[in-house]
Amino acid sequence: MHLLNHLQALLTLPVAVTAPGVEQFRDTFYPAIIDSLKYFGPETQVAVAAIAILLLDLVLPIQFSKHLAWAAILGCLAPLSGIGHYYEDSKSLFLGMLVIDPFANFFKAFFLLGSIPVIMLSFVSRKLEGRRMGEYYFILLSSVFGAMLMASSTHFLTLFLSLEILSVCSYILVGYFRTERKGAEAALKYIIYGSIAAAIMGYGFSLWYGMTGSGEISSLARVFWSPEHEIYTERNQQALAALTVTFAFLFVFVGFAYKIAAIPMHFWAPDVYEGAPTVVTAFLSVISKAAGFAILLRFLGGLSSSVSGLAPGDMAVKLWAGVDWRLILIVISILTMTLGNLAALWQTNLKRLMAYSSIAHAGYLLMGLSILGTATRYTGTQTIAFYLVAYLSMNFGAFAVAILVENRLNSSELEDYKGLGRRAPFLAGALTVFIFSLIGVPPTAGFMGKFHLFMGIIDVGGWPYYLLAIAAAMNTALSAYYYLKIARVMYFEKGSSLELIQSSALGRVVVVGMLFLTFYLCFCADSILKTTLNLGMHV
Amino acid sequence: MDAFVFYISGVLSVVAAALVVTRKNPVHGTIYLVLFFLLVSLDYLILRAPFLAIIQVLVYAGAILVLFLFVIMLLNLSEEELRESTSTTRKGFAGILSAGLFGLLSWGILRSPTVRNMGDLAAPVTSPTLAKAGETEAIGQALFTTHALAFEFSSILILVAILGAIYLTKKRKQTSSAPSQTSLTGLESQEEAGQKHAPADGARLEKRLA
């Protein structure tokens, strides 16, 4: 790292000490920052790639502008070597602001690899043709940057900022076709809901920061309990958070729930998914949701680890009046999946249907969150990580087919999918596989993901978890109805024309890739889950 | 003395916020919003955050509010376009919800021993290092040492916001051959304007086309 050596050489230069802080800066902070920069390579590379693409677009003629996609893919692949290099390390960076550990690295790799299908689909999508794509790829890569930061934040400040970077980029991407009525409306609704969630979350952060005195995410578990502060009280061998801290927890959770489109902040999802460009919808449904779950896992994982400094042994924190936060999660999970599945039953637009489906899947993923900190065969983090990869394969696959069909038919209404079985047999077949994966039918990735979630819940036991398992099983059966409706429309209903639908080669590559991932995840699930254990997903 | 001023400005800022939220005309709302920002800035001064007080005035009252006023001026909404009809049930429900929110937060604050044990916030700070806590130099040191990372990330955020704002408001080049009268807001052709306004007010439309 040539550049860093130069910077370190600067340390030895004589500096005129005029202000009292300079020596302290030179001796403590400067080395810490330079040392941390070594590990910050991947994010830096993504940011540099984003800016380079923006500048390149200034000199490229417009017909080559769409080929910036290859530069963007390169910008997503190059940081992977940096992630691989420091994979096993667990280090706190930039004086406690970020952390680099295998958990963060997993999610960073997930975001980088997951953006590649999005970039390919942007290249393929006909609606994006004929424009200058520099700004588009800049904002896309910036949102990946924000997501990567979210995965490794350990301080409320970096968490808030990175979440806002991802959110602002998403607002712009959703409103990318600003001259369409639906697009503008979707962007408007998204930014209003998003800003409300950001304000609520910020209020929660301020209460949390003030009450615990530290901005670190795991501060509640690590702050030393002292009688006169009573951040939490000790009652019956449990640590109970004070009322204000409980409110802070709820406010912060509401902010995170917006990001993953769970109740109570799910209202934006159907409108935004329908009005945004389909590529952006695919991006939001997978990458944005995964980023939300990454921070939720870190936040709740911090609560699950034992509280230090309490006299009779270590214990995990409960909310005010002994309410277990896992119970709240179970309730929200049941409500979310039920609402998502019920509302999807009468949707006629594929994108809107996928929006409610993604709300329902957020509900299933919350099941994994509710088993955090309990001793099961595969921990909550592992099952969520696995399900997120499976979810990536199903959702990107379904949206890839939707984009390829939209390229020719210019519509996402199920009406226009009639007879697709004859007009585009490969696409229809692939979509059917992804539908089975979304329902959770073997031998697909979706089945394996749901299987491990169910196993985790049943392992924990106790009536709330059994209730959750029953609700999830019923919801899975319910979801089969509207997913299979798509297959029925494609195969058993006659459309208006019989003309074959051509699809681009790159689009088919994406679909084939997702198909491969679907089956691979199903058959190699156990080995994948064991490797995630090595990634330190112990909670 | 400090406490007395804080009480007055605190109560006035609540009143100003309530006025912002209830005025029908957004221009009146922005006037009260300026007042609100200035009162909050006074609060920061008393709470030993002089740098933030100045920044509050510069950024909120000086930049964000000006942005709001520009947009309001560009839109040039008429009396009829400003008419809102929110049902009283919705207002009642929202009122109950926000009052309930305040009640819950107040309950939590009153119950908390941490908050109760904090001393007088208006008391003078004795130690000389702590007395310089909120001033520019202290913030600068924090911003460039402990929190340097956040400072760098905010630059990416602002860059993205700038780009997004420019992209979203860039006018598309005219594709229609017929000349269309566009106002500052870059409204689309007259036909579309006519379509939207015909049911509402025919007389105004006549005046605009003439």
Next chain:
Amino acid sequence: MTLSLSFCLHLSAAIFSIGVYGVLTRSNLIVILMSLEIMLNAVNLSLVAFGRAFLTDLTRDPSGPQVFVIMVLAVAAAEAAVGLSILLAVYRKWRTTNAGEIDLLKG
């Protein structure tokens, strides 16, 4: 007269609730954005109050909350800019700033 942290937090909570009321009730988009700014100011006030409290009671570094306030300010500015530009884009297509009339996507 003493200034208690309790009063500051109550003030912040009151301003936050007024902002929430504004967002829920009004249908003029500009007023909704202004109410959002009020909510974010309430967050800032709460943070500054805690920052001052850190000086006396917990003797922690009070510049932590104040730097957080600067960042919340930056975020508020960014969101206001993007929000107002989206509002302009919406106005160009929909010719209205009334949230109730913008309902092509049925919620």
